[in-house]
Amino acid sequence: MEASVKLTVSGLTKRFGDLEVLRQINTSIGKGEFISIVGPSGCGKTTFLRIVGGLESASAGTVSLDGRVIDGPGRDRGFVFQQDNLLPWRDILSNVGIGSEIAGIRTPEQRALTQHLLELVGLKGFEHYYPRQLSGGMRQRVNLARALAVNPDLLLMDEPFSALDAQTREIMQTELLRIWEEGRKTVLFVTHQIDEAVFLSDRVFVFARRPGRLQEIIGIDLPRPRALAIKRTPEFVALVDRIWKLIEHDVRASVIEEHAL
Numbered sequence: 001m002e003a004s005v006k007l008t009v010s011g012l013t014k015r016f017g018d019l020e021v022l023r024q025i026n027t028s029i030g031k032g033e034f035i036s037i038v039g040p041s042g043c044g045k046t047t048f049l050r051i052v053g054g055l056e057s058a059s060a061g062t063v064s065l066d067g068r069v070i071d072g073p074g075r076d077r078g079f080v081f082q083q084d085n086l087l088p089w090r091d092i093l094s095n096v097g098i099g100s101e102i103a104g105i106r107t108p109e110q111r112a113l114t115q116h117l118l119e120l121v122g123l124k125g126f127e128h129y130y131p132r133q134l135s136g137g138m139r140q141r142v143n144l145a146r147a148l149a150v151n152p153d154l155l156l157m158d159e160p161f162s163a164l165d166a167q168t169r170e171i172m173q174t175e176l177l178r179i180w181e182e183g184r185k186t187v188l189f190v191t192h193q194i195d196e197a198v199f200l201s202d203r204v205f206v207f208a209r210r211p212g213r214l215q216e217i218i219g220i221d222l223p224r225p226r227a228l229a230i231k232r233t234p235e236f237v238a239l240v241d242r243i244w245k246l247i248e249h250d251v252r253a254s255v256i257e258e259h260a261l
């Protein structure tokens with residue numbers, strides 16, 4: 001059991017000045033697990049992801065990847081953000097290949113991998129298009145291919161589909177699961193949408209706020225592979241309801257606060 005642990009979080013606390021954003025988070029994540037993080041605005045979801053990504057340091061406690069304490073960014077972790085940050089002057093193929101290019105890898109194998117990833121995300125034939133010629137959904141596919149191109153152990157996804165319309169978003173959810181089934185990378189996925197978290201995940205981490213903390217972990221015992229129709233089953237609806245009840249109070253409080261600002 002120990003051997004399959006990918007990420008260990010011990011006593012993780014984060015402060016920005018006087019503001020305690022994360023308090024005493026303890027958990028571990030198994031190799032190949034798909035974990036989503038939900039919680040009200042400001043509960044520290046992004047901060048947690050940035051610490052795992054090495055973009056932010058902990059105030060106390062540690063996060064270890066394969067037993068090594070994370071102390072900065074690394075190629076073993078790939079990020080996908082809400083806004084794609086594709087380079088507008090590069091075509092799709094060279095946007096996807098940028099990570100390996102920076103790392104100085106220019107082998108035929110790397111080129112073949114880039115090509116394969118474009119196929120995997122459904123963009124075969126678009127290699128020489130430019131970002132401005134693609135829809136939002138297509139750009140997020142490129143973003144995902146780019147994160148996968150450096151073959152990270154851990155994929156960190158921060159609300160990657162929130163800028164997409166509802167239908168495109170559902171299609172991207174099924175596409176992401178299809179891609180994940182192929183490589184079974186460990187994924188940490190932040191979202192505001194509870195049904196998205198339940199649909200994708202093995203477990204959902206429910207965060208609470210003030211201070212941000214891991215309130216509860218909900219196991220998602222739904223069969224895989226999953227199709228969108230599963231969202232209409234009573235088991236699915238019950239899981240979404242259960243998670244909503246856990247965060248409802250905090251969400252209402254944060255909405256009122258934002259309104260008062």
Ligand SMILES: Nc1ncnc2c1ncn2[C@@H]1O[C@H](COP(=O)(O)OP(=O)(O)OP(=O)(O)O)[C@@H](O)[C@H]1O
Pocket residue numbers: 016019021039040041042043044045046047048
């Ligand atoms: N660099 C920073 N300096 C100061 N405060 C910060 C910084 N980054 C985040 N915060 C604060 O930390 C808290 C948690 O922010 P974070 O973005 O992690 O929350 P979140 O759960 O991802 O929120 P949302 O759902 O709105 O994206 C917020 O109150 C935010 O204002």
